[in-house]
Amino acid sequence: MLMEKVTEILVEASAEAVEPRFRALADGEVMEKAPGEIVTVADREAERIIARRLRELLPVPVVGEEAVAADPELARALHAEPAAWLVDPVDGTRNFVAGRSSYAVMASLVRHGETVASWIWQPCARTAYTAELGAGAWRDGERLALAKVATPPEEWTGILKTRYIAHPGGHRLLSNALALGPLDPGRGAAGIEYPLVADGALGFLLYWRTLPWDHAPGSLLVTEAGGRSARFDGSPYRPEAPGGTNGLLVAADPEQWETLRGILLEGV
DSSP states (O other), rough: OOOHHHHHHHHHIIIIIIIGGGTTTOSSEEEETTTEEEEEHHHHHHHHHHHHHHHHHHSSSSEEEEHHHHHGGGGGGHHHHSEEEEEEESSSHHHHHHHHHHEEEEEEETTTTTEEEEEEEETTTTEEEEEEEEEEETTTTTTTTOOOOOGGGGGGHHHHHHHSSSSTTHHHHHHHHSSSSSBBBBOOOOHHHHHHHHHTTTTEEEEEEOOOOHHHHHHHHHHHHTTTEOOOSSSSSOHHHHHOOOEEEEESSSSHHHHHHHHHTOOO
16 A cells, blocks of 8 residues: 555646656756755655655655755654655656656655665556565566576676766776776666666666666666665665765676776776
8 A cells, every 4th residue: 555655646747746857947946056066946845745744654854865954853753764755756857857758756755774664666668666675676566587697798888977986986987987888978867777777778877876766666677676785895775864975886786786886986
């Protein structure tokens, strides 16, 4: 019941606050919330709707991207409280503002610092991805199960995000990646990129900055589909307050993850 209800909340909030503004944002509806970071009225209104309805469903703190931008202390609930909701009302805001379809609406439920359920709604594709810890991952109700990767590393294609890596580390990562297949340029939205791995369309993802609302939903989705999402030292991903840049490697199967770590992180 919870899984279906939260999906319904995201779909309805998207229909009410986000989709009517897609390619229809008026002057003054796009603002800068921090240097280099933009927000729209759609982000803020959708987060208010989702937060209110999630609290009605389960009355625990809501850690929303836009609320945390206004009050960073709210993110402490991820570890200070037994349970908390995580919300990304428009993942891929730059894509949304530019009129590109690669954006998503996302939520997660965190208990005792661990993501136990997640939801990704892709409005333009009309596709919902859900995952529940220990129970599996689904696309529109269809169970996702990743097969063991049988191709050699030189055929593996993935996304490598080096923007927040201090050089020369970023250069070294890109140099190491020459041993793999062609890199995908990325889609500018974690809610688009993680499902590509869970669907078997992409082999791996590497991120440096890992804001919790961006990565909690997709990490659980890939893991429950049979892949692996872990920090560079091998520890499993756990959502943390913004500010950390300790990296995250995601792969379609655990053995592939180990091989990728050996290739990509050599000398980094």
